[in-house]
Amino acid sequence: MINYIISRLSQTIIVLIGVTLITFLMVNIVPGDPVKTMLGMRYTEEMAQKLNEKYGYDQPLPQQYLNFVKGAVKGDFGESISKKVDVVDLLSNSLKVTLKLAIRAFIVGTFFGVLIGVLAAVFHNSIFDRLLMTTSIFGISIPPFWLAIILQIVFGLYLRILPISGIRSPASFVLPTITLALGVAPFLSRVTRASVLEVISEDYIRTARAKGVREFWVITKHVLKNASISVVTVLGLLIKALLGGAILVESVFSIPGYGKLAVEAVLMRDIPVIQACVVYGAVIFVLANLLVDIGYGLLDPRIRIAKGV
């Protein structure tokens, strides 16, 4: 297991080089000069020249990329062009917030997604099943920003039982968590239902029932474990979707998170922040994939042996 983890982590370096190189090239190819954008109406040739020298944009592109790599290896991504503060500080503060939100949404979304999926499968073809799956369709179709605003108005403005914005209190996490979780749970419930239905008709499940195992343990111990492989695969994808979905939720709830920071950086061509966001994002995605792979191994010993996990 340890060797497998080390091997996967070492692949991360290759991923990071590829991702940062592609990002660097794209940012320099698309229209938009970061110094011009920052100076706006205060643009003068002299100021632009000073800033280009300060940030190294007067150097050839390969040199700029090398400078970035040298800094990144030391954990130094430089200073944000638009916000004039250290990029690592900027990113750490925003990532902390987003991860807190994403983890909560992940837990809530997974719990309800799996629960609804299992219940729908167990009560397959009943009114209950149809109701749950119809609800999941609504959940998938509802735009998250619309839902966020509705929740703010209903619970924050009219009922006044939850905060409208920010992350100042435990209660202030509730609405953003629900919004994000509703982007995860419906889809997960459908995958879980399909997966459970596939397993529940297997011979070994019939055997377990014939042996007199209580239905609760048939479902939780035998069915769910075997149905989990597909669910874990989807969870890996949903972790990435959560980080992406957080952008809209952060905007509506005025949460100073990673998503908002990344979007602002792209719009302002804040190259140091863009590159740092890409590096951090890539690391998170690689770790998420690694967790998924380890999860496979834990759930299914056959996969563990085959992969050498």
Added chain:
Amino acid sequence: MKRFLAGLLVFVMMFSLVGCGGESAAEENASGEAEGSEVASEEVEKEVFNELHLGYDLSWTQTLDIMFETHGETNLTAAQIAQPLIGQNASTGEMYPLLLTKMPEYDEDSLTYSFELRDGVKFHDGSALDSDDVIASICRIYNPENPSSWQAMIGFDILGSEEYSMGEADVIEGLKKIDNTHFEVVSTSNNVVFIQHFAAPGVVIYPSDLDESTWGTEVYIGTGPFKLESFEPGSRVVLSKNEDYYSDEPEIDQIVIDHMVNETALLEFEAGSIDFVLSLPDDSVIIDTYRNDPVFSDMLLEFVQPGVVALSLNTSFEPTSNVKVREAIDAAINREEIANKLFGGIVEPAYGLIPPGVLGSTDDYPNLYDPEKAKALLEEAGYPDGIELTWTLGNTDDTKIAEYLQQDFKKSNISINIEIVDTAALSDLRGSHQILKFGWIGVTDPSDYAHLYSSVVAAIISSYYTDETTDEWIAQGKLIFDEAERDAFYKDMEQKLIKEAFMYLPMFHPKGYSLVSDRLSDVDVNDYNKIFLNAKVAE
């Protein structure tokens, strides 16, 4: 039973995770503040009697160092802490001594302004304000290694400032200390707007011995009515009353400013969570909603916001290089309808760049909207079948004006293609735009708008209109002290550049709208240095 209880326990723990991190988030925020902030006090446990809660966009407020920040929200926050030498009312333009005993005396022969600092002014760390602090602060703006954003705003009107900023001099020749409370500043010319530089929001006075590595993020002190308690960049600012303030002590004990986007701030205001919304969006539907609401109508505050929104036409290539084409486009703009119908009366039609109430304003023209005249002018210019133009907008720009004009221009045989690009691409495309919309919020001095005619700005906003006399003209305006003469001078400038050369096509002057809760009173929205100085919060 045991298994059931175990399952129930797991269920409960999962839900508690949704909330428990919030407490740890608050703890972490507090510890983050403690780690990084030298001036962040312990979490406020003392009784706070009057707390003002504000909410606006702090996402750009990553540093409070106003010398390197020009966003309005950061201006408002930092103005409570650090002050310039001179204060100014944004609506009347009236200047008054803030850190000075009186307005500086001017000797025209030597171009020298003599300043006298007010007695008893202290920074929040208890140190006394003196001339060295003023000189160091002004030098910091022109620092050759790291020039302030405000350098471009105030220019090189101080003698020796340009050489200093280029690294060719060790001191600014025009800054002279006389003693701890007296100093002189020498101008490069007999410039009527020179003194306004010392009222600029970014030309504030800091202690001369500040630590650059922590300034604005962990440490930020000034002479203002409020001092910094804690700062979470992009998230929250907490200010407390400066009990040693040299003037009237503020009524409010504490100001808490939380980050929120404008739309969320409106919801929070309606829910009673915040007491003040700095600026409502330019949307007549929103403003009318509050205007007509029995609860909120009294809380809506309209204030003067000197400024202009105009179109810039690229004069470096056809067809907009032709003055008759530009005049035709001008005649195709129905300014009255834009102001009254499209914007529902929340803006005023503009016929010049200089807004009403400012010297040189030329808003007494009749409505020039005339599609038939526009068609005739195009024919004269050699375009009998009309013209087709591309209007480039940024993705954050309001598109409704462009869409409105796209339809209305058809009556004048002008076809508009609207192209939307992101903000950075918009900057990069400068120079190749055919039409560009720009806005300027300025002060109540005509020179602030006249600089938009300069060759430098004309290039930035893709006009490229060049007239070798324009830059000299702009410089000339700053040398006129007599008000009547200045009024005539700038009227003449606007006549020639707007009404004859059609260098820019003004559209409207914006108005400002804020929301002030009924528990908050005596807020002065026209002066950021005093906005909350006398404000009171009802219990």
